[in-house]
Amino acid sequence: MSELTQLSPQPLWQIFDKICSIPHPSYHEDALAGHIIRWAQEKGLFAERDQAGNVLLRKPATPGYEKRRPVVLQAHLDMVPQKNSDTVHDFTRDPIQPYIDGDWVKARGTTLGADNGIGMASALAVLADDSVQHGPLEVLLTMTEETGMEGAFGLQPNWLQAEILINTDSEEEGEVYMGCAGGVDFKTVLPLEREAVPAGYQVVKLTLKGLKGGHSGVDIHLGQGNANKLLARFLFQHAKKLDLRVLDVTGGTLRNAIPREAFATLALPQENTESLNSLAQQYLAVIQTELAAKEKKLAISVEPVQSELQALTKACGDKFIALLNATPNGVIRMSDDVKGVVETSLNVGVVSLDEKTATIRCLIRSLIDSGKENVVESLTALGQLAGAECIAKGSYPGWKPDATSPVMHLVRETYQKLFNKTPNIQVIHAGLECGLFKKPYPNMDMVSIGPTITGPHSPDEQVHIKSVGQYWTLLTALLRAIPEKA
Template identity: 75%
Template sequence: MSELSQLSPQPLWDIFAKICSIPHPSYHEEQLASYITAWATEQGFWNERDEVGNILIRKPATPGYENRKPVALQAHLDMVPQKNNDTLHDFTQDPIQPWVDGEWVKARGTTLGADNGIGMASALAVLADNSLQHGPLEVLLTMTEETGMAGAFGLQPGWLQADILINTDSEEEGEIYMGCAGGVDFTSSLELNYEAIPSDYQTMKLTLKGLKGGHSGCDIHLGLGNANKLLARFLFAHAQRLDLRLVDFNGGTLRNAIPREAYATLAVPSQQADRLKSVAADYLLTLQNELGLVEKNIAFVVEDITHAPQALDVRSRDAFIALLNSTPNGVIRHSDVMKGVVETSLNVGVVKLEDNQAKINCLIRSLLDSGKQSVVETLTALGQLAGAHTLAKGSYPGWQPDGSSPVMALVRTTYEQLFDKTPSIQVIHAGLECGLFKEPYPQMDMVSIGPTITGAHSPDEQAHIASVGLYWQLLTALLKAIPAK
């Protein structure tokens, strides 16, 4: 933690270091929430939590700024828990270990939690710094954003007093976000039947690993490998040909993270064992040829393991593999309106065999409600063909761009004055909470800004130190420039 104490601006980095020291993955934010409310009370700030656990803190205006439009700074409390396979880390118990690597802050073997910990730290740093000039100020910290936006869904009208909301969950300095994609979770569940494995079979484990992974929205256009899909492709090509019996399949851990690893346990006829190893080696060469420019560390490992007593029967095996292999993944369509922006995508995030069922969990994103619905219908149709039960749930709206937004124009002007260059106005292919905030607060003017964070939702996550400083300059100058009511 002492490394971060040497960075500027302070106390932002010190607060972020404290956030890292308190476990706060999704559904386990309570310890961090309690710390923040206790700190706010100690500082003399009004604070309150609502029924779903969201935190609201208020700070009075700087003298002379009482007539300015009130502003809410907003971040979410939770982080995405992802770690490397060889990293021992319990996200519910162990602190994140940030360290400085040149121009970047990283974590040792895990996600850093800069998404949205830097934004949260900046909001708390504004509260802590009495030298800043600003109007009436609120800080809103929401619960469980990363796994369904529970806090945003539960936000009630009439609680916030702000006219303007500044979301701090963007991840590219120099870009101003004025809209985002909506999303919906989709699960296909396939009933499975098992049978005994013949005695002349041996059991092997296939491990596809070494992929980068990443954010299933912001990184979906980068051509990264999806471990679930790549392993399904191999099984579809060879399961029938080599009479492979599927014992287990397990890939990915979160529906909003591109899966980095997937595992299949197989029983193979003893006389085909060497052949399996040979075609696996060939497949690795194929993947390296196809993905080598973006996935430099891809690995496909075949190892002997203890004999398993049963596997899927042939009909269940073929139905599962065909369903997973045919499920679309990645970019479905680019936007015609916002050039260079993904309109619709999906991520085959988590696949598991458990309780005599195969479950394929996807996250669909789209700037258009009709785009989401189109993919839901495609996956529903695939489920019908495979005999699977399908369920779409947890739909949340996108944030429709408002080209006449006064706060967006103010951010652009402030950025130009500070840095003598024009920022990029963007719509992000990720789920920001602003779309949900618009329902209880339809008149609230909103914008999203943040520093440069790469590799979010993966252990490669890192925050660019200099960009955090630029973001802090913009945020504090913006608060000072907020106009009168």
């Protein structure tokens, strides 16, 4: 147990501390799911998993609340595994190490997993705390949300009994979400031609690192640097004049995380290495100036290395660099309907090379299907010009806002009474699972709330302690205020 267990509300923080101790990155949630099932059974609660691995728990209504409309609290089981380059951590084996830093809880060198671990902990804390008053209650914990929403895709009709769903995956206290963007994964695969590194060429590794990174949805409008795009820009500017030959390029680790680091293994004539070092530092000064307000730790280095890899042919290398440099990134369009919210974006999340292919993985998000389709078509056209294979898959729908939602109005009224101010009713440019839940449960009334979490999907992730208490106060008051069935 860590110092977190002394924070208030104590049941929530104690459960979150336990969640941190059990590794649960995407595709490795079974240990945590098994722990939760056993924990619920020991408390005499209904607990089972479906074919997709989702966990469903049930608790009877508080005496006197039996006629209230049934509610399901929903969170996802997995977390995004991101770490600093100098942090030794195996997300499949090692526990997260949370600690208190002033008003915030952070993790040592890794993502914290407050996304969506705090929401998960709050739902389980409601089950654990018999002083919380509520009607018939369910808790749904879904699998593998961060890498494709597979649990939500696999959710079957008639499993849930609830009429109202409260999603706990929002990340700003004081905001109530009633809609979200849909998304689709896009992969561009370019065939490669390789040859031996020319005689007399020096092999070097160019490293670009120190960027903040972040969530490819909620942070995409902040203007933070994308390591893949910054590296491509430099290579495009200087590859021809320095006679650079590409051996390998890697950048980013997840398509839904803004990449913080990118690396290029290059070969160039021995006499050009000094120029490469000089140009790299000149470029660093340029982008440090451009990104001065956002990126304080940006760094570029060049070092000689040994490599057994063959180089891309000159023509193939130039084509790959041009393709990566031309691939759009960031905000495509702001919404006209929801002021201040991104309508359509994409994140050039992961770049990798193997012997025969170069792969560029993007995540496209949009509040409207046509916006998503437009970016798919643009990337496809660009890929076709380069002679690449283009694959769009894993498309998931957005959650269409419903201004008449009774639970949304109830959240607003409850928040106003508790805190004497009106919350912001928002649509979020991120993928919540609510849009997928609407297919098996079209009549479910849904809303999303949560505490303040900054830097999700990056090692800078942190959750604001006071906001967790405010969120808990709102959640428990909301459960108490749910009306009776009509």
